[in-house]
Amino acid sequence: DSGVTQTPKHLITATGQRVTLRCSPRSGDLSVYWYQQSLDQGLQFLIHYYNGEERAKGNILERFSAQQFPDLHSELNLSSLELGDSALYFCASSVGPGSYNEQFFGPGTRLTVL
C-alpha cells in the first residue's frame, strides 16, 4: 500500500459524459501527478500540481482539467468523453516537486467509455 488513494476504482460511462476522478496523496506529500495508461500509448504524464499550483502539463487534452485543493487532494475532470479515453488513470504523489523525489502511485481508476 503506497498511501495514495484513488476513487472510484472502476468507472463505466457513456460517450459524451463527464466524470471526476479523485486522488488523495500520501500524508505530507505536496505534489500530485496524473498519468494515463492505455494499451496503445503506454503510461503518459498528464499534469502536475504542487501545493495547489499547476507546475507542468503533459499530453493532456483540452477536454480534461485538474485541480489541487487546499487539503492537497486532487481531482481530474474528464468531459465530452470519447471511446479512446478508456484507460487506467493513475495518480502519484511526492514530497516535493524535485525530479529526484520518489513518486508513490495509487492503485488507479479504470475508466471504460461505452
Next chain:
Amino acid sequence: DAKTTQPNSMESNEEEPVHLPCNHSTISGTDYIHWYRQLPSQGPEYVIHGLTSNVNNRMASLAIAEDRKSSTLILHRATLRDAAVYYCILRDYRRNSGAGSYQLTFGKGTKLSVIP
C-alpha cells in the same frame, strides 16, 4: 529527457539473480537514473535510483557504468512477486526549483517473467 533503451522482455528462474540492462548513451551529467516497476494490475512502484555510484536498497542494487552510458538493475534472488514491467528513467536534477517539468517519462520497459 534523455532516451533509454531496454530489452522488451527477459526471463529468469525463481531464486536466481536477474540483471536488467538499460542503455542511456545520451545521458547528461545532471541526470539521475531511476528504476520503477509495475506489477500486473497495479500502479508503478519506485525501485531505486542513483547518480554515479552503485546503490543498494532492500529491493535491489543499481550498478552504474563508469561512463554512465549504461546501468543494470540487479535483483539478487528473483521471486514470483518480481514478475513485472521494469522501467529505466532518466531525470534531470536541475529541474528542482521554479516552474518546470518533473514528471516521469515512461518508455516501454522490460517485461520480466519469473519461472517457478
